Amino acid sequence: MTKIIDGKAVAKKVNAQTATAVAELAAQGIQPGIAVIIVGDDAASQIYVRNKNRKATKLGMHSVVRQLPATTSQDELLAIIAAYNADDSIHGILVQSPLPAQINEPLITMAIDPKKDVDGFHPTNVGKLITNFPGNYPVANTPRGIMTMLADYGVDPAGKTAVVIGRSTIVGKPMAALLTNANATVTIAHSKTADLKAVARTADILVVATGIAHLITGADIKPGATVIDVGMDRDENGKLVGDVDFDSAQGIAGLITPVPGGVGPMTIATLMQTTVELAKWSDVSE
Numbered sequence: 001m002t003k004i005i006d007g008k009a010v011a012k013k014v015n016a017q018t019a020t021a022v023a024e025l026a027a028q029g030i031q032p033g034i035a036v037i038i039v040g041d042d043a044a045s046q047i048y049v050r051n052k053n054r055k056a057t058k059l060g061m062h063s064v065v066r067q068l069p070a071t072t073s074q075d076e077l078l079a080i081i082a083a084y085n086a087d088d089s090i091h092g093i094l095v096q097s098p099l100p101a102q103i104n105e106p107l108i109t110m111a112i113d114p115k116k117d118v119d120g121f122h123p124t125n126v127g128k129l130i131t132n133f134p135g136n137y138p139v140a141n142t143p144r145g146i147m148t149m150l151a152d153y154g155v156d157p158a159g160k161t162a163v164v165i166g167r168s169t170i171v172g173k174p175m176a177a178l179l180t181n182a183n184a185t186v187t188i189a190h191s192k193t194a195d196l197k198a199v200a201r202t203a204d205i206l207v208v209a210t211g212i213a214h215l216i217t218g219a220d221i222k223p224g225a226t227v228i229d230v231g232m233d234r235d236e237n238g239k240l241v242g243d244v245d246f247d248s249a250q251g252i253a254g255l256i257t258p259v260p261g262g263v264g265p266m267t268i269a270t271l272m273q274t275t276v277e278l279a280k281w282s283d284v285s286e
């Protein structure tokens, strides 16, 4: 039988820990602060940013949403980031992706102080993750949240074969690094991988982050595998579905995340967790 990984339930546990950490920091006179910058009016991004702001406020954090017009120039955005870099009430800065075409996304990522890089996308923090650097630094929230879910369901990557389909900076590459650091044997596969489905079938842990609805079906899953679906796609009826065909995976996968209710809720809970950590670490000189 296939067991469903309940991302909402794990997110609830993480949020409870975050609430405790916020209370502990309050006793020291510190209120974690997050600034989320959104450029333009992409409907889905508006919802995600609203959810982040609501959650941060509910957990007792200082939360700022900076809504900018779609015509914002790169220099204007850089100036706003510089101001948050210098603002002691803000511990985490996040620029919601996607950005309009006139803005060079890597340049924006580089402009955020690595100590306030709550997304964990800055090359300094990505480099630390890849080198399994000791000490404290932020890690991309979606893959980190997936590691939390795996741990919560007793899935230890050590010695397992893991396949990550997708090589983005947000999910695929940091996911592969986290699984490698946890002693899995990891393959990163992508659109140019020869016989992608045969590679998928080798995985004890299969993470799918391609943006292609139902790319992976039950026939592509090793019996008993843990399947993590990062996709948020629309099917022909406009319904939200994942990169994995959930129905055909039943009875084949050992564990599987649903869409919605799997990875998504963990992304925001982990973002809150990271914000509190950045506030905590900002108080310690290195």
Ligand SMILES: Nc1nc2c(c(=O)[nH]1)N[C@@H](CN(C=O)c1ccc(C(=O)N[C@@H](CCC(=O)O)C(=O)O)cc1)CN2
Binding pocket: 048, 094, 095, 096, 097, 098, 119, 141, 142, 170, 232, 240, 259, 260, 261, 262, 263, 264, 265, 266, 267, 268
């Ligand atoms: N700067 C960033 N931009 C983006 C990130 C990010 O981590 N940092 N991730 C995504 C969007 N995202 C958060 O920003 C996000 C997307 C989806 C969910 C979520 O909870 N999804 C729900 C379903 C929602 C629905 O019904 O449409 C689920 O999976 O259950 C949370 C966060 C891109 N941009």
Ligand SMILES: [Mg+2]
Binding pocket: 007, 258, 259, 260, 261, 262, 263, 264, 265
């Ligand atoms: Mg989900």
